[in-house]
Amino acid sequence: MSRQRSDEPSSTRYEAVVEKLRAAVLAGEFAPGERLHEVRLTGRLGVSRTPVRAALQKLASEGLLDYTPNRGYTMREFSVGEVVSAYEVRAVLEGLAARLTAERGLSEHDRAVMVQALHDGDDLLQHWQFSDEHRSAYGRMNASFHETIHAAAGSRLLTDMVFLCQQVPVSSPRNVVAFEEKDVRRRHDDHHRIFEAIIGREPWRAEVLMRDHVTSVKSSLVRSLSSPDAVRRLLDRVQARS
Amino acid sequence: MSRQRSDEPSSTRYEAVVEKLRAAVLAGEFAPGERLHEVRLTGRLGVSRTPVRAALQKLASEGLLDYTPNRGYTMREFSVGEVVSAYEVRAVLEGLAARLTAERGLSEHDRAVMVQALHDGDDLLQHWQFSDEHRSAYGRMNASFHETIHAAAGSRLLTDMVFLCQQVPVSSPRNVVAFEEKDVRRRHDDHHRIFEAIIGREPWRAEVLMRDHVTSVKSSLVRSLSSPDAVRRLLDRVQARS
DNA sequence: GCTATCAAAAATGTATACATTGTCTTTGAC
């Protein structure tokens, strides 16, 4: 498992196909249960079956596709329940990551990165606006904060699993977008406290805080799913994501 | 992801190769960092490169091998720290599974399976002996108990992740073997309490009990690793496992 | 003796032909 830096250009066709297919899948270009025929994809992607097969296998191993021997790959269906439980899994995993990081302590570099993320967040919240640019900057800051903790926990298995959680559609950290300003402010305040707990070497506190931090995202999601038009909006966003 | 029943005969060469290679890897036939050349494996396994490549990719996705583009697959190195953290991850995941199962409740069938497992465990402990047969029966009972809870939690992501934890060498549930009778008895008593908490619909209690249950296995492991000859014994077992 | 460079060898990446399996349609019997 264990992915390489995604900003590096892919050195093989196989990797390029993985990225293209993943984007297509997340953009909702395949209906749940739909088969992904190897030959058709070859035409569309301009490569032979070999890299396509490898890419399909990888996406299946990430949980995006189903595979049955001699019958190929089909688009997986993600029920609301699966998305919710992905957040539940993420909550306990990120809680564990925070605990382990608090136990091990932060390197000087990681500490600086987190301080920067907290500072950037403070700034962004002070000049709050609804532009895409602003939201994407917030998303980057948020990802930086969380990823630093995952890495600092020092467990590759844990890092990989958090990645798998985020592969489930709609449960990417970028989805802060869907929620209200008040929730975002509260969550950024969580970040400050989590950092405090890690710096203060309080493993148990770090775990509880992080766990509830992620769980609150789940709650926001569930709440917004209770109004029917919110469901539609959310699904639209997933479908349209390119 | 999501594996099929392992007792079914594999319908493709690829699946057969996955099982053979996994066994070879777990048997310690490859040194950490050693490259697994496709062509050599072809000769050894009697199939062409195509199924071998697919199998290597699958084992890499399970975390057993490392992959670098244009450079192939290498045997991964598992430090003691990685094994320990695999248990830590498993502890929070199985704790979550127990909580979710306690929330959702057990089906009549699952309940019967767990009652059977508890009963079998009681029997086995009453007629304790050190035979391989006895230990393997205990391992089956233990797996049945835990797997029923994983499945009852109703989250495929969670099930798959617990599976991944168990792929880490030395962290398979069958390794009860290495520990003392007293520990085994205590752990079976944990099972009774966990079952009680699930039946009584006490999610929080089920989670805490399960989490500590798995953590205690980690502790036994760490303890047995503190004596040097125990380390050697353990490594021998891993190397010799066929 | 060490390092750098380049060529040969070997390994992985890719395309494609063939084999096997699954699926669908047609045909036949009841």
Added chain:
DNA sequence: GTCAAAGACAATGTATACATTTTTGATAGC
């Protein structure tokens, strides 16, 4: 008209040839 069996078609599984990249080792230069 319905069902079943057989065959044609299409999709996946496998082998293999070729392309590209990495690795190795030998040679030249310092």
